[in-house]
Amino acid sequence: GQQVQQSPASLVLQEGENAELQCNFSSTATRLQWFYQHPGGRLVSLFYNPSGTKHTGRLTSTTVTNERRGSLHISSSQTTDSGTYFCATRNNYAQGLTFGLGTRVSVFP
Amino acid sequence: EAAVTQSPRSKVAVTGGKVTLSCHQTNNHDYMYWYRQDTGHGLRLIHYSYVADSTEKGDIPDGYKASRPSQENFSLILELASLSQTAVYFCASSDRGISNERLFFGHGTKLSVL
DSSP states (O other): OOOEEEEOSEEEEETTOOEEEEEEESOSSOOOEEEEEOTTSOEEEEEEOSSEEEEETTEEEEEEGGGTEEEEEEOSOOGGGOEEEEEEEOOTTOSSOEEOOOEEEEEEO | OOOEEEEOSEEEEOTTOOEEEEEEEOSOOSEEEEEEEOTTSOEEEEEEEEETTEEEEOSSOTTOEEEOSSSSEEEEEESSOOGGGOEEEEEEEEOOOSSOOOEEEOOOEEEEEO
């Protein structure tokens, strides 16, 4: 089945620093998505990005499908960015998403 | 903003007991899912449904049943709860359009089986 690997597992930032989270997947057929999990547990969809680059606020998602990788860039990090970021993919034959283990981000003032 | 509501928000169950987790969506989405999250794991798919009155097995269906009586409602049923089913359960819904199939999650249900 689809395999999804995220790196790093955790990341500590000082407020204002930039960060890049990586996602590698095993199949070239993807429906890559990024999610943010609040420290309290709530999961929020950030991006659906099967290929190319998308922006929202200080977040940028880039997916290079034929290289089987995606990234999430956080610019000018804020303490409210703290939480866990998951990437997930679905190939053409799967009905549900396969999730990575997440990158835990901690931003300190 | 799409809305997925789960109930209860938390539950304590006894081993061998029956547990029903409920999910309601107002997104008019065809697809609904049940995932579980365990410490140290990402989310894993238990069951899903793409139409009312039909459910499909996900990646870890053993010990769980699902029910989709209407487009809006999707339940997860643990007939004989076990200690290993202690986890946080998330319901989600999505559309399957060509350009977008974002997943929208409920708040989660924390289940403790004692």
